[in-house]
Amino acid sequence: MGKSILKYGLIAGVVAGLPISFMSIAGKDQVPPSWGMLVGYLTMLVAFSTIFIAIKRQRDVERGGVIRFWPALGIGLGISFIAGLIYMLAWEAFMAATDIDFIGAYSQAMIAEEQAKGASAEAIAALSAEMQTLAVDYANPLFRMPMTFAEIFPVGVLVSLVSAALLCNSRFLPATRRKGDAGQVAR
Template sequence: MGRNILKYGVIAGLVVAAGMWGTLLAFGNDMPHGWSGMALGYLSMLVAFSAVVIGIRRYRDVDRGGVIGFWPAFGLGLGISLVAAIFYVLAWELAQATVVGDFAGRYAATAIEQAKAGGAGAAELAKLTAQMEAFKLQYANPLFRLPMTFAEIFPVGVLVSLVSAAVLRNRRALPARG
């Protein structure tokens, strides 16, 4: 099972890292923010986590003779998701060190500009500005940034693992060919 976790985790990790880098290289500093940016990011995560489904299915059909319980399938999915999430965190750190630059500063500026455009008052803007300054300080700390980045992707992997384990424990779901 460990070999499958590593194999499919690396595949998922490379896919999600490629999606991140593709977005960064395509948009540069004009990356989409808000809903469009989140949709693009989570779509690449879901594509990457298709490796969870493939990994569980292959393990069930090849290594386990077509039968797998919920908990072994869920554990395999979590392992794959963990490896992929580590790749994601490392890819983000590399991107931030090379091409992204001051992500927290740009994020804060965008949030403040959106609040101004939305008609926020002076008190609201002052409060938001203070919050964004605190965020920039926190984000500069790797002990804050790394778990925060991990928390962006890992819950998606947990959800995909849950659904995959529930579906693939039934041997009639996506049966082996042949």
């Protein structure tokens, strides 16, 4: 089971981490924050489809068509943890390899968004001060790394909970059997 968690966690981490880096490079941080978040979280959901696949494979192939909720959840959380680490390390590598000022561009986009909404000068000044504090904090890897991990891990927890709840019911997407297999699950 550990090899499966590692394999699917690595796949999920790469699937989630690479598009964000490519989008940042291609967009030169000109992607509006709301679109970046939408694409990022959709990519994470696609990446975490590996949780469903891994739990179903464990249930159907390794456990004869039955898996309990807690072991299924454990598989999902393990994959989420590995994927979160890979995602975090991919972001750190991207930040180290490029000279893109992500937090500066993010701050400018947030301020421009508020200005477009017609926010007051006081609100803009308060947001600017908040963004300056965030920039100082974000420069510290001990602040940035857990923050990056916290972007992806809750998504993995949610997908793990849903996948475990669905797949602990052996009647949900049951294993397919080939003709001639007496009780064996198709691999």
